[in-house]
Each structure stands twice: as C-alpha cells, then as structure tokens.
Amino acid sequence: MTTRVAIVSQKGGVGKTTVALNLALALAERGQRVLLADLDPQGGVGHALARSDGGLVGLADIVAGRIAPAAGVLPTKQPNLSLLPRGRLAPIEVCDYEQALFRPGVLERIFAASEGGFELVVLDTPSGMGMATRAALRVADHALLALQAEPAAFRTIGQALQVIEHVRAVENPRLGLLGILATMVDKSKDPSMGVLIDAWSELAGVLETTIPRADVFAEASQIGLPLGYLAGPPSPEARRFELLAGEVESLIVQAAGAAAIAHVQRELL
Amino acid sequence: MPQRSRHTRIADDDLALFRRVSRSLQAPPVAVAAPAAPALVIAADASWDEVLDECVRQLGAIAAFIIDDRGLLVAGSGAMPLGTLEGTGARLVIAIHQADHMESAVGGARGITLEFDGQWLTGIRVPTESTPLTVGLFTEAPLDLEARRAVAEAFAPLSAGVA
Numbered sequence: 001m002t003t004r005v006a007i008v009s010q011k012g013g014v015g016k017t018t019v020a021l022n023l024a025l026a027l028a029e030r031g032q033r034v035l036l037a038d039l040d041p042q043g044g045v046g047h048a049l050a051r052s053d054g055g056l057v058g059l060a061d062i063v064a065g066r067i068a069p070a071a072g073v074l075p076t077k078q079p080n081l082s083l084l085p086r087g088r089l090a091p092i093e094v095c096d097y098e099q100a101l102f103r104p105g106v107l108e109r110i111f112a113a114s115e116g117g118f119e120l121v122v123l124d125t126p127s128g129m130g131m132a133t134r135a136a137l138r139v140a141d142h143a144l145l146a147l148q149a150e151p152a153a154f155r156t157i158g159q160a161l162q163v164i165e166h167v168r169a170v171e172n173p174r175l176g177l178l179g180i181l182a183t184m185v186d187k188s189k190d191p192s193m194g195v196l197i198d199a200w201s202e203l204a205g206v207l208e209t210t211i212p213r214a215d216v217f218a219e220a221s222q223i224g225l226p227l228g229y230l231a232g233p234p235s236p237e238a239r240r241f242e243l244l245a246g247e248v249e250s251l252i253v254q255a256a257g258a259a260a261i262a263h264v265q266r267e268l269l
Numbered sequence: 270m271p272q273r274s275r276h277t278r279i280a281d282d283d284l285a286l287f288r289r290v291s292r293s294l295q296a297p298p299v300a301v302a303a304p305a306a307p308a309l310v311i312a313a314d315a316s317w318d319e320v321l322d323e324c325v326r327q328l329g330a331i332a333a334f335i336i337d338d339r340g341l342l343v344a345g346s347g348a349m350p351l352g353t354l355e356g357t358g359a360r361l362v363i364a365i366h367q368a369d370h371m372e373s374a375v376g377g378a379r380g381i382t383l384e385f386d387g388q389w390l391t392g393i394r395v396p397t398e399s400t401p402l403t404v405g406l407f408t409e410a411p412l413d414l415e416a417r418r419a420v421a422e423a424f425a426p427l428s429a430g431v432a
Contacts, residue, residue, distance in 0.1 A: 151277045154277050154279060155277065155279050155283065157287055158283055158286050158287050161286075161287060161290040161291055162286075164290075164294060165290050165293065165294060168294070176294060176295075177291065177294035177295060180291065191277075193276075194277055195276065195277055197276050198276045198277045198279070202284055202288050203287055203291040204288070204292040204294075204295045205291055205295050
C-alpha cells in the first residue's frame with residue numbers, strides 16, 4: 001500500500017520544494033521506496049536539480065496524453081528514489097494544466113497507474129491553495145504544512161488549515177494533517193523564535209524537527225543537488241532532514257495505528 | 270480591540286481558529302460518531318425474494334427488484350407490476366453502463382439515483398463471480414449512503430455463487 005504525503009503551504013517562498021526534495025531523499029536513504037512527484041506548474045523540483053525548464057518529461061505529458069503514466073517516472077542514482085517531474089509545459093498552458101489536474105479522478109488515475117512498487121509518494125505543490133494544491137490534497141493521505149518561521153506567515157496559516165479541513169470534510173475523508181513543519185527558522189532572531197514559541201504552544205501537530213534558514217540551501221540549489229549530496233561531510237542541515245524523515249515515518253505509523261483503532265471502535269459499536 | 274498573543278501579535282480570534290482547526294485535523298480521519306442502528310437487518314438464510322421483501326418493508330420502498338446485466342428481471346417485490354419493473358430495470362442497467370463511460374468516472378459506477386415526480390429510483394450494483402446484478406428500489410425519498418451500502422451487503426452473500 002502506498003502512502004501519499006502532500007507538502008503544502010498557503011505562502012510562497014517557504015521552502016516547500018527544498019523540504020519535498022530533501023525529505024524524499026532522506027526517506028529513501030532510510031530504506032523507503034519513494035516517488036517524488038512535482039505538481040508545481042513552475043517545476044520546482046526540476047529547477048532545484050538544475051534541469052532546464054521542460055527538459056524532463058513527466059506529469060504534464062501524462063495529463064496531455066503524450067506518454068503513459070509509468071513512462072513519466074524517472075529513476076535516480078539513489079535506488080529507492082524516483083521522480084515524477086512536472087514535464088513539458090509551456091507557460092501559456094499553465095491554466096489549462098491546473099484545470100486538468102483539478103478534474104475529479106485525473107490525478108488519482110495517474111497515481112494508481114504510476115505508483116506501484118512505491119511505499120511513499122511525496123507531492124510537491126505550488127504556493128497557495130489553488131487548483132494544483134487542492135488536486136494534491138484530494139489524493140493525499142497526509143498534508144505536511146510548511147510554516148515559514150516569520151510572523152506574516154504565521155498570521156495566514158489559517159488559510160491552509162481551513163482548506164485542508166474543507167478537503168477532508170468534503171472531498172477526501174482519508175486526508176489528515178501529518179504535521180506543521182517550521183521552516184527557515186532563525187534562532188538568532190526574536191520574531192522567528194516568537195513564531196516557533198507561539199506555534200508550539202498554541203497549535204496541535206507542530207513537528208519537533210525544524211528546518212533552519214542557512215546559506216547551504218542556496219549552495220545546494222546553485223549546484224542542483226539535494227543537501228545530502230553536497231561534497232564534504234554531511235552538513236547539520238542535511239542531518240535535519242534525517243531527523244525529519246524519522247519523525248515523519250513515525251507520524252505516518254502513528255496515524256495508521258490511530259485509524260486502525262478508530263476502525264475497530266466503529267466495528268465494535 | 271482583540272487581544273494579541275505575546276510573540277506574533279496575532280489576533281486572538283485568528284489564533285483560536287488556528288488552534289481549533291489544527292486540533293481537529295490531528296484526530297484520526299475516520300474517527301466519526303458512532304454509527305446509528307443498521308439501515309437493514311436481514312436474516313442470514315434469507316432468499317432473494319425475502320431480502321427484496323425486507324427492503325420494501327424496512328426501507329419503506331414502493332417496490333424492489335433485481336435485474337441481471339442483460340436487463341432481465343430476476344425477482345421483484347412491492348406495489349408495481351413485474352412488467353413495469355422489467356422495463357424499468359432494463360433501462361436502469363443501460364443507465365449504469367452509460368455512467369461507467371462518463372469521463373469523470375473513477376472506476377465503474379456502483380449505482381445511480383434518478384428523481385421522478387415524487388419518486389426516486391435507485392440502482393445498486395451487486396458484484397457476482399460473473400456478470401453483475403443490479404438491485405432497483407423505488408422510494409419516496411432518496412436513499413442515503415448507509416442504506417445503499419446495506420442493500421449491497423444484504424445481497425452480496427446471495428450473489429456469491431451466481432455464475
């Protein structure tokens with residue numbers, strides 16, 4: 001059985017693609033067979049790996065019927081990790097593409113045909129709670145909500161929470177909030193720490209692991225590699241993703257256990 | 270003027286919303302309220318005709334019938350002539366087949382509900398080892414999901430040996 005985790009945020013520039021890429025790699029290195037799917041029409045995953053815009057076939061080609069779903073899956077040099085890139089998509093086609101993704105059943109059929117053999121699918125989504133993100137939430141088992149540790153981001157987190165709540169109530173009852181992940185945390189700055197303190201003390205499901213703001217992310221982006229593949233000894237930031245992968249794994253197991261308990265209770269009653 | 274939290278100066282109303290939603294989303298997705306009484310209680314050894322009779326009685330249906338995938342009536346119960354049920358059933362099977370081909374369909378159609386003047390016709394597919402059967406129900410109000418599932422479950426043991 002495949003578990004799908006959508007990385008979402010109501011705000012742009014919070015590090016969703018960085019989280020998706022490095023988390024997927026860390027999970028793969030822990031032995032999970034992982035598919036990283038890029039639902040962002042901008043193709044963030046491809047750009048993070050320094051590929052030219054439209055250089056890889058993928059989801060957009062599947063949606064347009066140019067290739068079969070399985071043909072969009074690209075193996076990587078990490079044997080447990082494969083990519084489903086955005087694919088070839090002209091900028092003027094983005095509206096049509098998002099509408100196609102949003103149509104009921106489209107994404108479900110694509111994943112059903114392409115995710116065989118994978119234990120986890122990590123869905124990278126565009127900024128905001130628009131059609132591509134909603135499409136991802138419709139097919140996901142879990143949402144991982146990236147919260148930039150800055151007051152403006154915290155003030156708008158309700159937008160994402162309300163959309164997740166709505167999708168779960170109306171469109172996908174399987175969906176749960178796996179957690180809220182604080183990103184771009186700067187422990188030397190009071191506003192950033194203030195967000196962490198408020199989030200940890202007021203919200204449910206804020207992860208223990210946080211992702212710091214650090215120059216190494218820009219260096220990795222410049223070279224087009226995930227943090228763990230940079231030369232030299234593993235950076236503390238790369239180790240953060242190992243911690244995050246462990247926490248995410250245990251939360252998925254915990255959520256599956258909670259669902260099983262709820263199922264037993266329903267049967268007994 | 271709403272009070273502000275100490276660190277992020279977020280309005281208390283907003284914070285209360287975030288708190289409520291984040292907590293509700295932590296609960297298991299399927300942990301819903303305890304189910305009400307079963308929509309349909311059928312004896313384990315009931316025959317086709319008895320299950321149809323119970324559908325009419327317990328669900329308050331005007332008529333209930335079973336139709337095979339060719340549109341031929343297998344059995345019927347309630348206040349409608351069998352000839353009417355057969356003609357209705359044949360069209361119902363065609364309608365479900367058409368639903369299978371809708372572009373937005375995810376997998377095959379499990380059933381269909383049609384509204385007429387003051388009556389509802391519901392068709393529920395019951396899988397068998399070969400071709401599916403369809404249970405049809407005329408009711409004065411639409412059947413909810415639980416009742417439709419109960420009907421499918423009631424017929425499932427009977428259809429297990431149908432070839």
